[in-house]
Amino acid sequence: MSGAALAVDGGRLTRVDPLGVVLVSAGALALAFMPFVLFKANRIVPGDPRTLAQVLPAWAGLGCAAVLVAAAVVALWVANARVRLAVALLGVIAVALAAAAAGDALTPAGDKVVRVSPGGAFWVLSVCLGLLATDATTRLKPGPALRVLFLAAALGGVSVALSHGTFDHLSVMREYAVNSVRFAHEARQHLKLAFGSLAAAVVAGLPLGVLCHRSPRLRPGILATLNVIETIPAIALFGILMAPLGALAAAVPLADRLGIRGIGAAPAVVALFLYSLLPIVANTVTGLKRVSRAAVEAAHGMGMTGWQVLTKVELILALPVILTGVRVVLVQNIGMVTVAALIGGGGLGAFVFQGIGQTAIDLVLLGAIPIVTLAFSAALVLDALVEVLDRVKA
């Protein structure tokens, strides 16, 4: 591609998009030298590589190739961000549908043993097109509402495709079909752990942050303690918590019956809660410090009670900064809950670790893809919220 560019348009070489050159080269190399899908006669045997041309019916192959060539041309020479975004999204859809079609084509009717998983070329193309879309989005600078709408549309499109059975012959969905009941349970557990520890951290962290703000004497001690907790590795913290929680369960039968034991969800929630405190407390302190002193003084001077000054002026004005802390915690928790599966806490991490144990990469993906999607969506929605709130009071 870039060679052709030199020959055709050497005089205006500077107009070739540098990011486009990198992405197109990576995509082309991957298509040429890496398998698009891996065909496995069953779940255990190593995969047999197949390229895009080998697996697709002629019309579908041509369609996909046409979209990819168009994407490459646009990535290299078209500066208009809207066009770049549209073409990148078309490319992602084409690649996803091609993988689905490959699954359909390679799976004999009624067969439940054969596995078709996406190969290197699929992943590289997806990443390249994803980067192209991200770059175009950044250039477009969409408003917060538009970004959330965009996310909703993307998630909606994916769920329609999933419920329609478009990807049913791909290995990840095969794993899902086998584990669907457990998947729903672990997904719920994952959300419960992530949001539960976040809620607990907000309930405890907000007052702690206000206390730090009001009492400069306590502030260094509290923040230093939370900082130290933050540096303990997750696995180590689980281990540290096992002993006291185990002892508690042994001493207090009620605690045991409530599920508070050395292993399981309890140490996971406690550990996540402890990790969540620092961002919440630190951001509450920063947010409150940022509030105009004159506004607080005026609020007191006009006869608001201490509680009214805190809730109607200080916390409201600090909210964007506090929410930034919530965003950090939520994304961090969604990721860290994964590790909770190691101590029997459940969550989507269960699939990840089970998959690692069985060297079943599809099972790992069944856990990992929803985790990444959740974290990404949470970050996007909260970022949009912070931006809206910040704009109102800026």
Place this chain on the structure above:
Amino acid sequence: MITVEKLTKCYGGATVVDDVSLTVERNSITAIVGTSGSGKSTLLRMINRLVEPTSGRVLLDGRDTRDEPAYLLRRRIGYVIQGNGLFPHRTVAENIATVPRLLGWEARRIEARVRELLEVFSLDPVTYSDALPHQLSGGQQQRVGVARALAAEPLVLLMDEPFGALDPIIRAKAQEDLLDIQRRFGMTVVLVTHDMDEAFRLGSQVAVMSGGRLLQYDRPAVLLTRPADPFVARMTGLADRAMRLLSLVTAGEAALPGPSDGPAVAPTASLREVLSDLLWSGADSARVVEADGSVRGRLTVAAILARGRP
């Protein structure tokens, strides 16, 4: 009427306000002047109990201000600070409605009051009600700050360097507005400033503070002609005290009967302005002419100069 009795405030070992007593007459403007660190702001903040006194007390119309919770007291006292302290997340109308809402006024009454105040402060309600403070100019923000303080019709208005953040032209306009509004609503104003010109311009009484002590509390003319203390004399400005004295008297007050072919001046002009006019035009006297064109009298240079002596 505000009665301050032997008010003292100590922080640790430092005495910030030292045994201050003074009485502020109803419906007047009193200016408290002092250098920074003189304790003038602390004195003001003890009136609405943002600072609790170490000893002494404040009476509001004879009632001890400690008879009710501080936040209830403050709802009856308007408070304006430097940099206005508007709530950035609330609209202009919501800012002005703060105290009426705290007092639980009916929505219709609040709305009418907000509209009235916006009009008084020449802010078009349609344009400005729903604007956020950051969308206003500095002068407009300051006016909204005063409107907010007056929303619940307080009998007392405390102002802590209210015009400190404004540029000179807007500042002069804001001072003018304050005088108009005080005449219109008739509240008692206590204003803290470090600017002696502002104090003389606005205050019917001026209190001079230094090192936490009240050095002198009197009418501006008395401060100029009989300073109680060398510091007061320095604050009021030894070099141009005669000119300051002239600026306290209006042409209308000083006009004497007699004809004059000199320039026409308004009765509201200060003698300082008239003298400047006469120096500039080279005339010996000015005609004091009312707004309706009738001649009130004349002012000769000699008569003006006589007013500039203690």
